[in-house]
Amino acid sequence: MEIRDLTLTATKWSEQISVRKINSQIHDNNESVLSRKKRVRELIRTDHMAESNKKSILEICEDFHDIFYLEGDKLSHTDLIKHSIPTPALDENRAINVRPYRLPEAHKEEVNRQINKLLDDGIIAPSRSAFNSPLLLVPKKADASGKVKWRVVIDFRKLNEWTVGDAYPLPNITDILDQLGKAKYFSTVDLASGPDPRKTEAVRNFPEPKTVKELKGFLGLSSYYRRFIHNYSRVAKPLYELLKKDAVYDWKEPQQNAFQTLKELLVTAPILQYPDFSRPFIITADASGDAAGCVLSQGEIGKDLPIAYASRTFNKSERNYSTTDREMAAIIWAVKQFRPYVLGRHFNIVTDHKPLKWVFHVKDPSSRLLRWRIKLEEYDFTIHYRSGKTISHADFLSRIHKADASEGGDKEAESRGQKLAGSATNEKNETVGSEYSGNFSEPSDSEKESIIREYHESLIGGHTGISRTYERLKPYVSWPNMRRDIENYVRKCASCQRNKHTVPYTKMAMEVTDTPYAPFEKISLDCMGPLPLTEQGNKYILTCQDQLSKYLVAIALPNQEAVTIARALVDNVITVFGSPGSILTDCASNFTGEVMRHLCKLLRISRVNTTPFRPQSNGSVERSHAVITEYLRHFICHEQNDWDTLLPTAAFVYNTTPHTSTKYCPFELVFGGKPSMPGLLQRRPSCSSYDEREDFVSSLKERLQYSHEVARKALLNSKEVSKRYYDQKENTVTFREGDLVLLLQQHVRRGRSKKLSSPWIGPYTVVEVTGVNCVLRSGTKRRTFKVHSNRLKLFI
Structure with a gap:
């Protein structure tokens, strides 16, 4: 079709079509025309159309068969319009002339072939202009036989810098799409020698x-x-x-x-519909704890089809809203989002939060709700409630085929042009050189590694990080993916891994220990000291804490030898409260040696040891140490040699204070009642209201059972809260047998500075993984030791 036909009036346009139909009928007997019409009919896809429409479409395409490009056709053109690009600052005396890029020998034949074809078709003509822009080839997608085709493109970037752009308003693409509400069929126009559409x-x-x-x-x-x-x-x-x-x-x-x-x-293909402004709209809004989503749709509620989706995350203050306020905030935002569709017409709001149906009838609304009600006054709507399952809108897309994206179009051509231009000319950038050659020359792989090693590991390299090493090298040498090569090298640097602090450290999820059902079923032991020597000759404190009631027994000791600890445990704990089922201690030799092993075997007590250098594993008794020492600081004498006389009172205060985890006093959970407090709060026991001793015993037993159950539930809840808080900054790393790891040092040798010592030592080999702990072996040595995973990081 000739371009001048487009300027005809509506009447002349109809007449022109009639004339073309007559001319078409005259030439119908031409064999080549009949063959061309047949090929056009075969190429047009109409299998998705109704039969009544299919015939009309095919007929009009056959009538205008000459405007379709078929394989082998000669490209046509028009000279009715003269095209110009304004470049007022340029003329023959000031022209943009970029020297040609150097082409590979394998491409020259293809370039000549395509240029000759364009010359033969009259698309291009020889020129003596002072202007010149370089030419290059970019690959097109492979054909059916797998052969790669090439496209000749011109790099006009330098010329484009001098062009004057057209200033005209761009239409809103959303408004254009909305105007297609009642259209049924959409056609696309593809240039014969243009790029194929990008696929997925x-x-x-x-x-x-x-x-x-x-x-x-x-x-x-x-x-x-x-x-x-x-x-x-x-x-x-x-x-x-x-x-x-x-x-x-x-x-x-x-x-x-x-x-x-x-x-x-x-x-996947969206199922969005075009809006029909003759029908009412539906806005479905929903809110979760941290985000809001909404759908604009049309149709019967429950069978409506979406027109548009929208979503956003709540800010920090909105996350603190009540459920009703969050749902209301989602509606306010949704109505604002789809205002161009619903303003001035009645629409429906669908929510899964039933209280919103009556929220506009509250007699004494909050200031926030009042503001929202005012915002919605200009709209005409009805709120409908539906259950959450019916507004999930989960299946809104169906799968489509993806296609080859190997052909990059203009952007890829530009990228390739930049690469070719960069290697062929330095007229815009400074000269790129290297230490190995005067001109730009990509180093070999061995030279690359030598360069990075010199500028990273040597004394003048200083083991700088990835970015700093890259910035130091960039002025002197460059090669493709240089930053990635530097990153790979620096990450594997053994010295950097040992001497630089890792952010973040490994932080495994908290493991919650078993909670006992009765007092002194499980106890924790630990030693505190050495402290100033007292007049009784004591220097240490042995602490024993029940893991259910949190009852604390604190015993002053002259030393922390295993025999002394065992004797104190028997005299002050086992003979008073009975033999526990298990004892939790750290890995100190006075708890893991032969004496404690024989004692536990004799009394059938299970021994459990914490992970070395992991005091959190026995955190409750560690916390009790802080409480005891704080008490002693208040009342100890100036010489600090009477702390052992204050120790029983400190333990009494601890045991008669409600514990934050159980909400009970440890004393009450062990003995069944609150103690008679000395001083102003002292009270005499009241006369027993029990008729028989058996009644008292039965009541005491029930009271103890009840308090133990309540305390255990509270303790479990406290552990759950602690785990939730602890795990917020979880950074779990999965270690496997055979992994090489570095270990975070806790102590350094005497005489060495901790600040100047490597924070990480190793590497060690992981020989076993048990929960959050790993068993390590150093080199070929047979000796193994267990550590918590929080002290490890992978050695690359």
Whole structure:
């Protein structure tokens, strides 16, 4: 079709079509025309159309068969319009002339072939202009036989810098799409020699982001299509968590799931409908603890089809809203989001939060609710309640095929042009050189490693980090993926791994210990000291704490030898409260030696040891040490040699104070009642109200059983709360048998500075993994030892 036909009036346009039909009928008997019409009919896809429409479409395409490009056709052109690009600052005396890029010999034949074809077709003509822009080849997708085709492109970037752009307002793409509400069929026009449309294989094969920069690139792609993805903010939230300030880039299962979900949603066909402004709209809004999502749809409620999706995360203050306020905030935001559709017409709001149906009839609303009600006054709507299951909108996409994204189009051509231009000319950038050659020459692999080693490990290298090493090298040498090579080298540097602090450290999830059912079923032992020598000759305190009631027994000792500890345990604990089922201690020799082993075997007591250098494993008794020493500081004499006389009173205060975990006094859980307090609060026992001794015993037994059950539940809840708080900054690392690891030092040799000593030692080999602990072996030695995983990091 000739371009001048487009300027005809509506009447002349109809006449022109009639004339073309007559001309078409005249030439119908031409064999080549009949063959061409047949090929056009075969190439047009109409299997998705109704039969009544299919015939009309095919007829009009046959009538205008000459405007379709078929394989082998000569490209046509028009000279009715003269095209010009304004470059007022340029003329023949000031021209842009970029010297040609050097082409590989293998490409020259293809370039000549395509240029000759364009000359033969009259598309281009020889020129003596002072202007010149370089030519290059970019690959097109392979054909059916697998042969790669090439496209000739021109690098006009230097010329584009001098062009004057057209200033005209761009229409809003959303408004354009909304105007297509009643259209049934959509056609696309493809240039015969233009690039094929990008398909979606690149999205499905998008690699897992390894850096923040790569993650930002993926989120930029997915965010562009967020209008078509229901609850985009909620789905992508784990990925955006990695972009927060001071966040550690730690790719875990939540991030992987979000990444795969977004990739799948990006390559599936959205089922969004075009809006029909003659029908009422429906806004479905929902809120969770940290995000809001909404859907604009039309149709019968329950069978409505979506027009648009929107979602966002709540800010810090919004997360503290009540459930009703969060749901209301989601509605306010949804109505604002879809204001162009619903303002001035009646619409329906669907929610799964029933109280919102009556929220507008509250007689004494809060200031926030009042503000929201005022915002909604200009709208005409009805609120409908539906259960949460019926508004999930989970299956809103169906799968489509993905395609090859190997052909990059203009962007890829630009990228390739930059690479070729960079290697062929230095007219814009400074000269790139290296220590190995005067001109730009990519070093060999061995030279690359030598360069990085020299500028990282030597005295003048100083073991600087990845970015600093890269910035120091960049002015002197460059090669493709140089930063990645530096990163791989620096990460594997043994000295850096030993001497630099790792952020974050490994932090395994808290393991909750078993909670006993009765007092003194499980006890914890520990020693505190040495303290100033008392007049009775004591220097240490042996602490024994029941793990259910938290009852504390504190015993002053002259030394911390195993025999002394065993005797004190028997005299002050076992003969008073009975033999415990198990004892938890640290790994000190006075607790793990032969004396304690024989004592526990004789009394059938199970021994449990904490992980070395892990006092948190016996945290409750460690905390009691702080309480006891704080008490002693208040009342001890100036010489600090009377602490053992204050020890029984300190333990009494501890045992008669309600514990934060059980909410009971330890004394009450052990003896069945509160103690008679000395001083002003002293009270005499009242006359017994029990008629028989058996009644008292029965009542005491019931009271103890009840208090033990309540205390145990409170203790379990306290452990759960502690675990939840502790695990907020969890940084779990999975160690496996055979892994090489470095161990965080706790102590340094006497005479050595801790600040100048390597914080990490090793490497060690992991020979066994038990929960959060690892058993390590040093080199070829047979001796093994157990450590907590929090003190380890992988040795690369």
